[in-house]
Amino acid sequence: MHPPIVMSTLPPSVAPPIGTAPQRHSLVSLRRLSWLRWALLAGQALLLVSCESLAGIALPYKPLLFLFAVQTVFNVFTVARLHWHTRHGTAPSDAELMVQMMVDLTALSAILFYTGGATNPFVSFYLPGLAIASAILPWRLVVTLAAYALACYSMLLLEYIPLDLHNPDNAVNYHLAGMWLNFVASAVMIAFFVARLSNALRQRDAQLNEARELLLREARVEALNDQAAAVAHEIGTPLATLAVIAGELRADAENTNRSDTPVADYQADLRTMEQQLELCRSILARLRADHETLAPQRIDAWLAPFVERWQLRHPQASLQAGAAPDAAAQAVDTARISQILTIALDNAARSQQAAGHDHRQGPPLRLDIAREADALVYRVTDHGHGLPPGLRARLGESPVASAHGGQGIGLYLAQSAARQLGGQISWHDNPAGGTVLELRLPLTAASERAIAAQPDFQP
Template sequence: MINPADADLGHQARQLRVDTLIILRWLAIIGQTIATLATYYYFNFDFPIGLSFIAIATSACLNVALRLGTPRTFRLDDSEAALLLSYDILQLSALLYLTGGVANPFAMLFLAPVMISAVSLPRKLTILLGLLMIAAATILTVEFLPLPWYEGVQLHFPLLYRTGVWTSLVLSAAFVGLYAARVSDEARLLSTALAATELVLEREQHLSQLDGLAAAAAHELGTPLATIALVTKELQKSLPENAPALADDLALLAQEALRCREILRKLVSLGSEDTGGLLDQASMETLIQEVVEPHRAFGVEVEVIKSGPPDEPAFVRNPAIVYGLGNLVENAVDFAHSKVKIEASWSRNLVVVVIEDDGPGFSQHILNRLGDPYVSGRSSERRTKTEPGAGLGLGLFIAKTLLERSGATVTTANALPPKTGARVTIVWPRSALERSAAGGERDTRPGEAQTASPDTKQ
């Protein structure tokens, strides 16, 4: 799916810079001036040189006005660029009218504005410019001043010859326009594909960097957590019986240390093909319940809705999918005011999971960039993880990347008014989910799914 922001950026890159048209018009002015002076003074051909220089001077004045009124980097709207190219066609028509009409060899310059339009403007505007050029060439085929020639000799080109020139101009404009537009479109598509490839490689590079952080964290934190657990156990043994509050605190500390060790174990197992007893057959209901249960104790109602035909998807449990979905559910619970709704549905071809919350929703100005690393999508109105460093967007980036590796398409949006909140939709082709979760044919190499701590959330 094409990102709207990227599409808008591509359209801006396609727009003509005013500096480009100014430079091209100066070249045309210089060429017209040299041709006019050489024809009148060198060849001594008589024609209305004064009117010709009025047309040339008009183009020069327009160029000066554009240079003084706009910066060099200013990009023209499509309609503005089409208007300036239309002027170029009309100015050239005026010069050709004074110097022989379509019989003038410089009539071929009619093709220049059409070719520029075909490369940089939408097809509708290019067609309109082409029709303007055809209309001007048609008039110049029957109405024009004689072609400048030696004194006492008047060249006369028959209508059939002028019609042939008109036909060649029309066919050349159509061919050059179509060819330039096709080449420009292909180059633009190739550029878009390369940009998308670079984005994918950048995302993979970010995730690979987080792989190393996860491995280092698992290694470095293992020993301190074991020490904490051991000291806590010893303190519990020597605890006086008349200190129930302290006993509760120590029990909580032991529980949290055990939870930290479990998180580290999950991180290490995310990209592993051999996960031992974790690879058990699971249904969609089992998957959703496993993802939801750890987040029911935070004072937020979590509603689960399942729908689909009787043949519920069954697959081998994949820790990467469990982690990705769990991260999205945890985000929803963190930001929700009172309720999170999870809808799981399936058909013969698709499996869809929709996660909604009634919180503040995603910030509009970066909604299209969600899922990139270090892009935070919502405000700090969250229930947990308010410590410094939270809200970097890494959690959503990791979850989105892991789920996409399993064949899913992840989209983010805000609820439609009057509702508030965020909506994340995960869609798998059913065959891809069952195959990916089985650890068989995968989109990436084994061992690439290790991630950073789940505490680095949006």
């Protein structure tokens, strides 16, 4: 009988999830190959010392021990290569992985030569290695490995050292038992490695699809940004003209010598017009300014001015805002958060107005900021008609026309900005009627450092 003593180190399974680069995949493959080789060396050493006593088979110890020693040295070299790649930020190439597999096929062939050659039932251990190699290497290299394995197998049909059986009458039984063990081992290895490989490939495909969608989404956002810049440039002149006209009308209305003019009845409206035009000019000034990174700002220092600016945009609306103490001390990217919350509050105000609520007498809009574990949660609550489930699922994913005339572009941009910050926007029903928009953003190490570096804010 031919003992179950096989030293073919099979190619490793695929690297973990793909959000990593292919180079990292190769590095993890080499690391798994090294681990598997150590495991097989340990198993073969155990068989070497127990085979004669358990199965009555005398093995050629000296050549087998020499082969094990050579493989041990080679695996130490493999571990050194792993450290080298890790230290230099490189990764093994396909050719290097192929050489590793070629060495294992050679070691398997040498061990089979001393343990019965092609009559050893474990000779089919060539197949699991080739099956896994075909899944992780280019097909040309797999063909080369297959041709090499075929040549080794063919030579073992002609040249090998027969095993020394203490009881030759048990050879058939030993052979059948060896074939069963070989099938079990091969099936387990192929199922384990190929299943892990298939799972990793599915994860890679999913992440590639997600990356494509993200790139497409960002391309759309960039196009909208370009349109916004063009609109900002074009709208500057008419706004300046309106500002001049509004100023002249207000001056006429305040002129005591012309108190009989009908314009005097609209002084309050003219002041509101001038405020709105001034707000437009300040927005355009920000659009024209260079894109510079703003330092994080504490929420308790930013919130009140933000609410004041938003109220200027919606003088007829009522907004109540507050932050929990543990959230108020956080430092955040107020530029992008202001953009997201402005869009959210604008939509909430329009929804509540469409529901017929009087902003001065009806329930106010609410902006609540809280810290939950390692995230900051911003909730905008309105008392409008609410959102149908079908519309809620599409909001933020693409421009969607709304019942009060909007096109959903603002929420699309807000969702994109939230994802760039590592967060997400979601919508929930308000138990009192209306909708709760929830912006959840992770706390970052930079924010924590910014908090520690800033002095305590005294409101």
